[in-house]
Amino acid sequence: MNMIISIIKGFYTTGKHLFQKPVTEEYPEYKRPLPERSRARIILTRDPDGRERCVACYLCSGVCPVNCISMQASEDPTGRRYAEWFRINFGRCIFCGLCEQACPTSAIQLTSNFENIQRDILKLVFEKEDLLVDHGGRDKTYNFYQHAGIVTKLAGKGEHAKETPPVNIKTNLP
Numbered sequence: 001m002n003m004i005i006s007i008i009k010g011f012y013t014t015g016k017h018l019f020q021k022p023v024t025e026e027y028p029e030y031k032r033p034l035p036e037r038s039r040a041r042i043i044l045t046r047d048p049d050g051r052e053r054c055v056a057c058y059l060c061s062g063v064c065p066v067n068c069i070s071m072q073a074s075e076d077p078t079g080r081r082y083a084e085w086f087r088i089n090f091g092r093c094i095f096c097g098l099c100e101q102a103c104p105t106s107a108i109q110l111t112s113n114f115e116n117i118q119r120d121i122l123k124l125v126f127e128k129e130d131l132l133v134d135h136g137g138r139d140k141t142y143n144f145y146q147h148a149g150i151v152t153k154l155a156g157k158g159e160h161a162k163e164t165p166p167v168n169i170k171t172n173l174p
């Protein structure tokens, strides 16, 4: 008896869809808009003043579960850190988004651009010049140093132009 009910249910489900208008999306002619939080191609973004956000702190590479991020830290003449080179192997990346969550400066961001297929797997190794964009990504206004301050050879924390003094975290104590 149960078997007959199951068969009827199956035919009912099939029948329900028989006379519905089929939904066919002709990719790539039509590209379905993806949610803003979709996770695909990774970019390195810039501060609103155009400077590279990445300070080569290695947090993203440390948190990456498949070890596909590598870089070399360096300092510019003012003492500000930056990545001399920065590499992501998209052949290994699983687009988990952990690197973006770990990044204190909002430099590394995942975008919804998923069209990065390559026949040659070596072409999936992206260097800094392939990753660095000329905008702030989804967070255009955030400037890490305006909140945190930075010590450089020119001035101390909170003493540079447009920088606010850092918060004394002890004032937040109850």
Ligand code: SF4
Pocket: 060, 063, 064, 065, 066, 067, 068, 069, 088, 092, 093, 094, 095, 096, 097, 098, 099, 100
């Ligand atoms: S998305 Fe995940 S796997 Fe890809 S680089 Fe970031 S942390 Fe690594």
Ligand code: SF4
Pocket: 053, 054, 055, 056, 057, 058, 059, 060, 061, 099, 102, 103, 104, 105, 106, 107, 108
């Ligand atoms: S992208 Fe972010 S987490 Fe990774 S090294 Fe640069 S500043 Fe640090």
